[in-house]
Amino acid sequence: MAKDYCVLGIESSCDETGVALVRVSGQDLPVLLAHALYSQIEMHQAYGGVVPELASRDHIRRVLPLTQEVLHESGKTLKDVDVVAFTRGPGLAGALLVGAGVACALGAALGKPVLGVHHLEGHLLSPFLSADPPEFPFVALLVSGGHTQLMRVDGVGRYQILGETIDDAAGEAFDKSAKLLGLGYPGGPALSKLADVGNPEAYKLPRPLLHSDNLDFSFAGLKTAVMVQAKKLANVHGCGVEALPGTVLADLAASTQAAIVEVLVKKSLIALKQTRLTRLVVAGGVGANRNLRAQLNAQCAKRGVRVHYPELHLCTDNGAMIAMAAAMRLQSGIQTANAVYAFDVKPRWPLDAIQIAVE
Ligand code: KG4
Ligand code: ZN
Numbered sequence: 193m194a195k196d197y198c199v200l201g202i203e204s205s206c207d208e209t210g211v212a213l214v215r216v217s218g219q220d221l222p223v224l225l226a227h228a229l230y231s232q233i234e235m236h237q238a239y240g241g242v243v244p245e246l247a248s249r250d251h252i253r254r255v256l257p258l259t260q261e262v263l264h265e266s267g268k269t270l271k272d273v274d275v276v277a278f279t280r281g282p283g284l285a286g287a288l289l290v291g292a293g294v295a296c297a298l299g300a301a302l303g304k305p306v307l308g309v310h311h312l313e314g315h316l317l318s319p320f321l322s323a324d325p326p327e328f329p330f331v332a333l334l335v336s337g338g339h340t341q342l343m344r345v346d347g348v349g350r351y352q353i354l355g356e357t358i359d360d361a362a363g364e365a366f367d368k369s370a371k372l373l374g375l376g377y378p379g380g381p382a383l384s385k386l387a388d389v390g391n392p393e394a395y396k397l398p399r400p401l402l403h404s405d406n407l408d409f410s411f412a413g414l415k416t417a418v419m420v421q422a423k424k425l426a427n428v429h430g431c432g433v434e435a436l437p438g439t440v441l442a443d444l445a446a447s448t449q450a451a452i453v454e455v456l457v458k459k460s461l462i463a464l465k466q467t468r469l470t471r472l473v474v475a476g477g478v479g480a481n482r483n484l485r486a487q488l489n490a491q492c493a494k495r496g497v498r499v500h501y502p503e504l505h506l507c508t509d510n511g512a513m514i515a516m517a518a519a520m521r522l523q524s525g526i527q528t529a530n531a532v533y534a535f536d537v538k539p540r541w542p543l544d545a546i547q548i549a550v551e
Contacts, residue, residue, distance in 0.1 A: 193522060193529075197274035198225070200262070200298070201515025202255060204291030205283025205311045206337070207232040207242045209254040210511030211262045213273070214519050222519035224321055225266035227512040230254040233378060241377050248286035255294050262511075270302060275529045277518030280308030281538030282338070288537035296533040305529035307518045312339060312543045314513035315475040317348070318502040321516055326473050326500040331463045333456065335484075336476030337363035337378075340456075341543070342407045342463045345473070348524040349548040354463050355407025362452055362478045365411035369418045369448045373441055374434030383445045384481050390439070390446030395421050397451040407459050407466075411452065418448050453484045457491055464497055472499045480507035 196217050203210035212227030232250050236242050263269060278295035281288055292308065299306035315336055319326055329346045331354075340357040360368070363380055370379020375386065397417050400410040422433045425440055436444075460472060472492060478484065479501055492499045506512055521527040526548050 194274070198268065198272050199275045199277055199515045199519045199522070200259070200273045201309070201511045201513075201518060202259075202276070202278040202291045202295050203311070203314070203509055203511045203514045204251040204255065204287050205279045205281070206287060206509060207236055207247050208509040209251050209258055210509060210514070211255065211258040212511035212515045213262050213266050213268060214512070214515040216519045216523060219523060221320060221325060222516055222523070224512050224516070225268070226262045227510060228258040228261040228265070229510055230258060237377055240371065242284070244284045244286055247284060248290055251287055251290035255290065258511075270298075273298070273302060273304060275305055275307060275518065275522065276302075277307045277309050277514055277529075279311045279314065279514050280536075281311065281541035283311055283537075283539060285537060285539040288539065292535040292537050296535045299531070300533040303531070305531045306533065306535075307521070307527065307529040308535070309514050309517045309521075310541060310543060310546050311514075312336070313546060314517040315502075316345065316351070316473070317517045317520055318475055318506050318510075318513035319473050319500045320520065321506055321512055322500065322503050324500060326471055326498075329469055330471035330473045330500070331460065331467055331469050332473045332475060333460045333479075334476050335362045335456065335474070335478035337361060337367065339476065340409050340411070342459060343543075344463075344467050344469070348520045349526045349546060351543055351547050353544060354466070355409065355459065357409040357411060359410050359412035360415070362409070362411060362456060363476070365414050365452050366449075366478065368415040370445075372415065372419050372433065373422060373444060375445075380478060380481070384449060384483065386442050386445040387449040387483065390442030390444070392446040392450035394443035395447040397421065397447050399451055399455050402455055402458060407463055409455060409459065414448070414451055418444065449481070449483055453481070453487055456484060457487045460488065461491055461495070464495070470497050472497055474499065474501050475507070477508040480504055
């Protein structure tokens with residue numbers, strides 16, 4: 193591989209089509225030249241959640257126009273693309289196949305190598321695209337729609353899982369609670385917005401595994417507790433849950449958010465203490481949550497710990513993180529891009545599977 197090259201990244205694992213171009217110069221941190229995103233949220237809203245077949249079809253419609261947009265914006269052409277990276281998993285099988293198929297077809301047409309990326313590694317490395325990039329080693333709190341993990345990160349591909357959710361992810365807890373409060377899909381941002389005007393101490397909701405001595409999480413019980421509380425309130429007010437007064441819903445949303453955030457913050461602090469690391473990286477969609485950021489910042493400042501986040505618009509799924517993860521894997525020498533255009537996808541793919549052997 194030449195010293196300077198461009199990596200095109202394609203993300204299509206769920207309900208966002210993302211494309212981006214990054215430039216790699218030697219061992220410098222790769223630079224984002226342009227990225228473009230199309231969110232399918234509006235299309236899925238009518239169904240209250242992601243409809244996989246509709247997602248795949250929409251990725252097909254968006255991916256090439258987005259690629260053209262990215263090339264145009266960065267002043268490049270397809271000839272300038274040296275490596276085509278795509279999300280290989282985890283995610284929705286049909287949706288992943290679109291990105292993988294397009295990436296491999298582009299690679300074959302251009303005679304350029306391709307590289308399949310782990311979606312969670314993309315999230316994990318996305319803070320390196322921010323104005324305040326972290327340095328290895330660090331503790332990572334990965335909080336997406338499907339995953340909640342704490343890990344020790346010593347370098348690219350050197351990930352040691354310290355704890356993870358035994359059932360629902362934090363994002364799922366936000367989404368499912370939001371759905372039963374009638375806040376629609378995707379619930380996280382809506383619940384978080386409503387929580388801003390509510391009282392977080394209004395209702396006592398469980399903090400699962402808060403006092404356990406390990407770094408695992410469990411959020412499945414929380415949505416049930418939210419449902420029981422919501423039904424109780426609906427009985428009192430003589431209405432359905434969705435018709436509860438705005439202030440009541442806001443208090444319930446704030447109490448739900450407080451329960452999720454408290455557990456995430458407490459476990460992150462324990463992970464920092466156990467590893468004696470002084471850097472925390474937060475990645476994944478829930479990392480956009482303002483309350484989580486505020487509480488982590490406050491607690492970490494007290495302990496002399498620096499916290500790094502992706503730029504707000506790169507917290508949720510995007511192509512930039514895929515191009516970045518591919519670029520950093522190539523730079524670190526742990527992976528090569530190959531001119532092999534037969535592709536597969538990995539809808540289920542634990543992050544441990546891409547961990548390199550640590551001496
Ligand atoms: O990382 P992501 O875009 O997709 C996955 O890889 O899963 O994360 C999406 C998740 C959803 O559960 C969404 O509700 C949540 O991130 N989310 C938020 C916020 N923004 C997105 N949760 C809480 N507060 C937010 N501001
Ligand atoms: Zn994601």
